[in-house]
Amino acid sequence: MNNKLTRRQWLRRGSAAAALAITPHSLPSLMGPPAPKAHNDTVNGFVRLSANENPYGPSKAAREAMLGAFDEACRYPYAGAGGDLAKLIAEKEGVTPEHIVIGCGSGEILRMAGVTYGLNGGEIVAADPAYLGLTRYAETFGAYTHKVPLDEYMVHDLDAMYERISPHVKLVFICNPNNPTGTSVDPAKLRDFATSASNKAVMFIDEAYIELMDDMAANTMTDLVKKDLNVIVSRTFSKIFGMAGQRIGYAITRPDIAKRIQEYRMGMPNVVGLRGAMASLNDTEFQAYSRKMIAEGRQYVYDLCDELGFSYTPSTTNFVFFHTGKPIQALQKAMQKENVLIGRPFPPYLDWCRISIGTRENMEAFGTALRKVMV
Ligand SMILES: Cc1ncc(COP(=O)(O)O)c(C=O)c1O
Incomplete structure (x- = not known):
């Protein structure tokens, strides 16, 4: 973090960062978009900007693969599709298929790990606020979570987290980039932290949004897995691939x-989805398209925040966290009346709002509603 920036300047910095972020991915495809159409429709009458979904997916290639997988849908996934996806991921990551666990969403991976390490009084260290999929589930099995507040830049406070790793702590959860703040941790610092902390407890690094970063290779922690450390990295086809x-x-x-x-494990992923995921994994054209469309959507939110005088964190995800100063529950209700669903409350930031990036049309509906309810 550049210490010369004031916190306010840093919060607002997202605008410039996003403008730069668009550049490498701005080349329009000569073949047209690698997805047939964005999902602009309302869901039950609402513009849904509350769940960090990506309306640009699934890609053309994924749709074709899913249509072609209907015949195979009579087979259990372990008969072929599950192993085939694991092999493809292993090849891409330079590990063996035994290094790969496929889940019903990364949500199931988070829950499997939460139970494994949280049972029998296992303690967990996690940032607060961060994604709750792992810790909440583990707590229902009796785990205790040490919640470590984010630092003043709304980034994981790694030093404070390290201090909380007692012998009772079995797992440390890092969400990078973080949901709901959209912030990411400096990769060199995270690598050092994870290398030391993994001697004391299993490090779980949730990389649900990592493909949306400009430099995923520099930010992923999979190299630590290859060094045989106590590290689990989770990823998903729900975000950049638009297959939630x-x-x-x-x-x-x-x-x-x-x-x-x-x-x-509680369930088994479906064969049709597995084939769609296989077609998506190496579809770099669609990923670039998705990244570009989402960067444009983020820029729309930054511009709107600048217009309304709201600060926001620099996001490398498909959502933006911004400060309206209005209690989020009241804002949620007011926006719902305008048929727009926004993110839930994330204590202690109860006058901040998380908005997911939808299509341009969705974002304009959101902008119109926000301008109306904020007067
Ligand atoms: C940080 C993070 N991890 C994991 C998930 C779970 O996603 P899925 O189960 O769709 O892979 C989400 C969903 O929003 C998320 O934000």
């Missing part, structure tokens, strides 16, 4: 950890 409804996610981790967490 298909429920496919995965973990990359040491084979012994992979085996252990799978003992708590």
Whole structure:
């Protein structure tokens, strides 16, 4: 973090960062967009900007693969599709298929790990606020979570988290980039932290939004898995790939950890979704398109915030966290009356709002509603 920036300047910095972020991905495809159409429709009459979905997916290639998978839908996924996706991911990541766990969304990966390490009084260290999928589930099995507030820049406070790792702590959860703040941790600092902390507890690094970063290779922590450290990295086909409804996610981790967490598997991913995920994984054209459209949507939110005088964090995800100064529950209700769904409250930032990036049309509906309710 550049110490010369004031917190306010830093919060507003997202605007410039996003403008730059668009540049490398701005080349329009000569073939037209690699997705047939964006999902502009309302859901039950609402513009849905509350769940960090990506309306630009699934890609053309994924749709074709899913249509072609209907015949195979009579087979259980372990008969072929599940193993085939694991092999493809392993090849891409330079690990063995035994390093890969496929889940019903990365949500299931988070829950498997939460139970594995949270049972029998296992303690967890997590930032607050961060995504709750792992810690909440583990807590229902008796786990205790040490919640460590984000720092003043709304970034994981790694030093404070390190201090909380007692011998009772079995897992440390890092959400990078973080949901709901959209912020990410400096990769060199995270690598150092994870290398030391993984001697004391399993490091779980949730990379649900990592493909949306400009430099995913520099930010992912999969190299630590390859060094055989106690590290689990989770990813998903729900975000950049726009396949949230298909429920496919995965973990990359040491084979012994992979085996252990799978003992708590609850379901099996569907064959059609698995084939769609396989067609998406190496579809770099669609990923660039998705990244570009989402960067444009973020810029729309930054511009709107600048117009309305709201600060916001620099986001590398498909959502933006911004400060309206209005209690979020009241804002949610007011926006709902305008048929727009926005993010839930994220204590302690109760006058901040998380908005997911939808289509241009969705974002304009959101902008019109926000201008109306904020007067
Ligand atoms: C940080 C993070 N991790 C994991 C998930 C779970 O996503 P999925 O189960 O669709 O892979 C989400 C969903 O929004 C998320 O924000």
